Amino acid sequence: MTAPQDGREHPEGAGAVTPKTRRARTILITGAAVVVALIIVLAVALTNGLQDRQERAHSATPSASASAQVEPTPSESPSTQAPEASPISVDPNIIASAPTSCEAIYSEAMFSSLRALDLPLNDPLLAESTGTALPELNHMLQTDPGLHCSWGLPSELGINTNVRVVDAAESQQILDVLTAQGAQCAEQDGGTLCNLVHVGPGVEDWQEGDARAGENHFLRGNLWIATHWGTVEMPGYTQDIVRTLWP
Numbered sequence: 001m002t003a004p005q006d007g008r009e010h011p012e013g014a015g016a017v018t019p020k021t022r023r024a025r026t027i028l029i030t031g032a033a034v035v036v037a038l039i040i041v042l043a044v045a046l047t048n049g050l051q052d053r054q055e056r057a058h059s060a061t062p063s064a065s066a067s068a069q070v071e072p073t074p075s076e077s078p079s080t081q082a083p084e085a086s087p088i089s090v091d092p093n094i095i096a097s098a099p100t101s102c103e104a105i106y107s108e109a110m111f112s113s114l115r116a117l118d119l120p121l122n123d124p125l126l127a128e129s130t131g132t133a134l135p136e137l138n139h140m141l142q143t144d145p146g147l148h149c150s151w152g153l154p155s156e157l158g159i160n161t162n163v164r165v166v167d168a169a170e171s172q173q174i175l176d177v178l179t180a181q182g183a184q185c186a187e188q189d190g191g192t193l194c195n196l197v198h199v200g201p202g203v204e205d206w207q208e209g210d211a212r213a214g215e216n217h218f219l220r221g222n223l224w225i226a227t228h229w230g231t232v233e234m235p236g237y238t239q240d241i242v243r244t245l246w247p
Helices: 019-068 108-115 135-143 168-180 237-245
Strands: 147-152 158-165 184-188 191-199 213-220 223-230
Touching: 108 237, 135 168, 158 237, 168 184, 168 191, 168 213, 168 223, 213 237, 223 237
Parallel strands: none
Antiparallel strands: 147 158, 158 223, 184 191, 191 213, 213 223
8 A cells, every 4th residue: 555645745856956046056157257257367467567567667777777877968078079279379579560650669768869869750851761772672662661760851860760561571582682782680689680881980981970871670570670870870779679569
């Protein structure tokens, strides 16, 4: 005999998985997997980001060190510095500006001594006279007299001086002419002084008491000082002009 059934219907069992439950579990597992994947991705991203920052910091360290080094600026670099100006060489023998007045070529003492002779300065009658009696040099001074200073009147008494700019070729020409005429030339006061006596001691037929005449020439740098004198020969006349123009 079989045992009588109690008449109650048992459900399909307490541990049985229904389709609805299976779907819920599937959704739950899938969601959990997604969350885990997101966590892994985030962790990897954070790790990579940290490594990138460390690498950038490490690679930036040499640049920062290099930038901290003091490097010469363009103005400090020897290759870009402007070269120092070389000192200008000035020839002390060259007179940059030739004198333009008779007062400017004498010392005060010499100018006073000349005035004391009562000889007129630059008399118009002597405007064509020059500081030489030699035809070749006279032609040079007639062509370009420079500064002309005369003391006296047309007579055997007086002084004529020309101060003129010359070049090297003219200076040599003047010296050649003076030497050919028997002038005595010597180095003096940084230049060359030549003395030539036309009438006076040592000249044929001259006697004591006769008039005297001669000329002095001084060449230095770019200037020529030519002086012809008659009877009155001021001691140190040419030297005074030289030491006034080249103090």
